[in-house]
């Protein structure tokens with residue numbers, strides 16, 4: 001696994017203007033983030049129509065069934081699009097500028113927003129095969145990112 | 150075809166730019182006063198008011214000294230221009246209101262409005278999972294869409310440049326426009342990247358300003374000071390499901406749907422339009438609108454724009470005021486006013502000759518289409 005972008009662990013969980021924003025976890029999304037801490041990509045998957053979806057929600061967005069189960073995903077996918085951000089929107093991202101944000105279409109179907117890492121600083125490529133890596137921020141947060149497959 | 154039953158009878162705009170001595174209420178009042186004067190109406194003639202972006206409807210009506218029988222307030226999102234116009238249409242067509250004022254006031258420049266970072270509300274709560282990756286701002290979202298369009302269809306930065314240069318050249322003919330100095334392809338390419346592939350000149354201009362429109366029935370419109378501009382067709386379509394991700398069709402289906410519905414209602418088609426007003430928060434939005442509305446084929450907007458069809462004097466003069474990119478980001482409102490002014494023949498150096506029908510389009514999570522006409526049928 002390649003080293004993710006530099007990110008210092010905050011000393012407390014209180015938000016700080018100098019810290020990168022943290023994901024807002026909800027009861028619907030908590031199993032996703034708990035899975036990341038165990039280095040597992042889990043997707044809410046419908047037991048009626050069989051399709052996985054993101055972001056996590058209380059019902060299947062395809063058939064509206066509430067019979068959902070968390071299933072382990074392969075962690076493989078392809079970059080469907082990306083942006084290279086040059087503007088300093090969040091002060092904590094200033095050292096990373098310019099940085100990429102990719103959207104990856106997972107083998108199971110849903111798209112996941114993250115960064116491409118371990119690519120030597122070149123631009124991402126649409127259609128590029130990638131695999132998930134887990135970046136431990138601190139005891140309570142591990143963030144998924146992607147690297148070239 | 151049906152006879153149009155509602156019309157715009159008054160339009161009012163403030164100066165645009167940096168106006169720190171005015172707040173959103175002042176700007177709205179300025180625009181409303183102009184619109185009423187334009188219509189030959191007084192404050193007492195209003196029995197409905199729809200306020201957009203101004204913080205408080207009660208305070209606004211108190212300042213205006215009016216007690217309308219209908220009032221509402223709507224979020225300061227650009228997509229709401231058409232939603233508000235549709236509400237006004239329904240109010241006058243149903244007979245609930247006789248004359249509705251739509252009032253928009255925006256002091257975003259002086260107030261330091263930002264569309265990314267901690268104040269970003271774009272993307273249906275997407276901030277909860279986007280921000281940790283540095284993903285923020287509607288511009289970055291549109292950049293992702295454009296990147297995908299470039300890969301799929303070969304659209305180039307040069308195509309976006311021609312679009313931005315066209316609107317800037319139009320702004321040069323509009324004394325009200327904030328940015329009037331022409332720029333070259335080199336200027337465009339050398340402008341700083343914001344959210345690659347989008348550069349500074351792909352972005353709209355955040356400014357202070359106000360806009361107001363007065364809408365009434367076709368019957369009452371005849372008594373007003375200026376010739377009415379008829380609203381012949383209007384349609385909306387939401388695209389909310391899965392909206393945390395760029396729509397794979399660039400809103401093509403929804404823009405096609407609203408265009409088709411509004412054209413059928415109007416009894417008009419693309420060939421009948423003399424000018425287009427297209428919501429241009431960023432250059433890609435115009436590309437997607439042209440394709441969705443069928444002015445060019447799917448994926449062909451880049452070469453279509455590069456051929457110069459959107460310039461004054463060509464087939465579909467678009468955003469003749471300079472639009473959001475060069476006149477001022479008045480969130481759709483000023484483009485609707487420009488449609489009215491073109492149809493009245495009020496546009497001076499930028500007047501489209503024999504303008505009879507103008508098409509307003511916005512591609513966004515709420516797509517909209519409005520057909521304005523000089524003639525009622």
Ligand SMILES: [Zn+2]
Nearest residue numbers: 046049060063
């Ligand atoms: Zn299902």
